[in-house]
Amino acid sequence: DLWKYSEYGAGVKSSILRAIDQFTQNFKSGGPNDSELQVKELNVKALETDTNSTSYTQSGAELNDVYQPVIFNMLNDRTTFFGLLPKDDFSQYQKVQWRARNARNSSAGAYGEGDAIVKGNTTRQKLETKFAYYAVGVQVTGQMVAASRGSVGDIFNMEIQDATKDLLTQMNVDLFTEQGLETQDKLIGLPYVTDSSTNTTLYGLTRSSTNLLTSNLIDGGSATITKAKLREAIRTSEENGASRENLLFVCSYTQKDLILGVYDSTQRQNDVSSRFGFEGMSQFDGVPIHADKDVDQTDEIYLVDLDCVRMAMQVPPTFEGLAKSDDSESGFVKTYLAAYYKAPNRLVEIYDLATS
DSSP states (O other): OGGGSTTSOHHHHHHHHHHHHHHHSSEEEESGGGOEEEEOOOOOOOOOTTTTTTOTTSOOTTSOOOOOSSOOOOSOOOOHHHHHSOEEEOTTOSSEEEEEEEEOOTTOSOOOTTOOOOOOOOEEEEEEEOOEEEEEEEEEEHHHHHHTTTTTSOHHHHHHHHHHHHHHHHHHHHHTSSOOOTTSSSOOOHHHHHOTTTOOEETTEEOOTTTTOOOEEEEOTTSOOOHHHHHHHHHHHHHTTOOGGGEEEEEOHHHHHHHHHHHHTTOOOOTTOOOOSOOSSOEETTEEEEEOTTOOOTTOEEEEETTTEEEEEEEEEEEEEOOOSSSEEEEEEEEEEEEEESOGGGOEEEESOOOO
């Protein structure tokens, strides 16, 4: 900008231009009194986008890697069945314990005039199951905490949130695992309770019709689910004391599709509409159909009475920090809980169904 001002003479301008030309060799002076710069040579460097080709996550050295501050979750964290189950406060209990009435007073009935009154009483039993202890550990180095502040924020808090989701997911998985012995550490799984023919003990007791700890099995016969089978399941549960408004079908997404397929042939399409299929929460005879990602038994459908399948909470999900032993922040999320089934005879399992 020096030659913009008239007070500088032509000699000064010429000296400046010769100095530029000497050091860069890319420009030369021209015009009256060397007052114009002329491009002598111009080299354009190509971007070396493969400079960091050994690491696909980084661009070339000339480019800046700019990431979104929000971390997108690629996992399915919906723990829907666990969320649907009623939660009971058992914080004052050392075990999950309850009393159940399992037989009627046999003296109930008609009697003749003047006859002596026959006396009797009902039968009750004490049932109990232990709590299961679940935890997930979290640890983040001090370096990661410091480096992430300018990108995603409080990374340790995010790790706690994600770890809690992972813990709930694992408990949801265990609810659909066939396990239920009191010697095991995990939750009692729904498939264990619904198959009393294979799993002959529950709460440490032998399951029988007299203590009403047996469940109900319906053979699907390797065939596609039918309306008759679904209605048989509802009828069986209601005959054992369930109320229809508390019932819920639980199955895999595969079986839900097959249930909807039962009704596909009965639909009549409106000539002026291009909307097909079903909308909203699917129901059969007023009973909701719930598909859960963690049901890996794709050939089974469960009918659950939410009035008798419950979660006992001794300690809800709680975070506890751990003492520092290195340059990191650490802790764990824990919960003490139990899945307990008050009336297994109201549960129904339709098994050995076709999966396509």
